[in-house]
Amino acid sequence: MKVSKIEHIGIAVENLETAIPYYEKLLGTGCYAIEEVKDQKVKTAFFKVGETKIELLEATDPEGPIGKFIEKKGQGIHHIAFAVENVNEALSSVEANGIQLIDKTARKGAEGLNIGFLHPKSTFGVLTELCSE
Ligand code: ZN
16 A cells, blocks of 8 residues: 555544634635535535645534544544545555555545544544545
């Protein structure tokens, strides 16, 4: 497996409406996409920073993964996403190295990317996402 770049950093926020203007000012660039990912019970907002993106995540349901994360840990960095050529191949190779997976096979994430998560128990506490186009 080879990672080509940090695709994005996911940040859990309570409220996109207040977080978006902050990031627009901080980064000096507008939010270029807002998208709801229904099966993740989340609304996302994206910013470009060079080749990397910032993905803000607001829960649409307190029982969803982001809702539970914020309840437990508060707002903050939620995950880091690495770009790979093929998520399914990358997931198998990671698993073969004894790393615990959340997703055994790729599913669809925001922006139509194929994504899969590694379990933070196996990744030094960092929820890690692999993604490919
Ligand atoms: Zn992500």
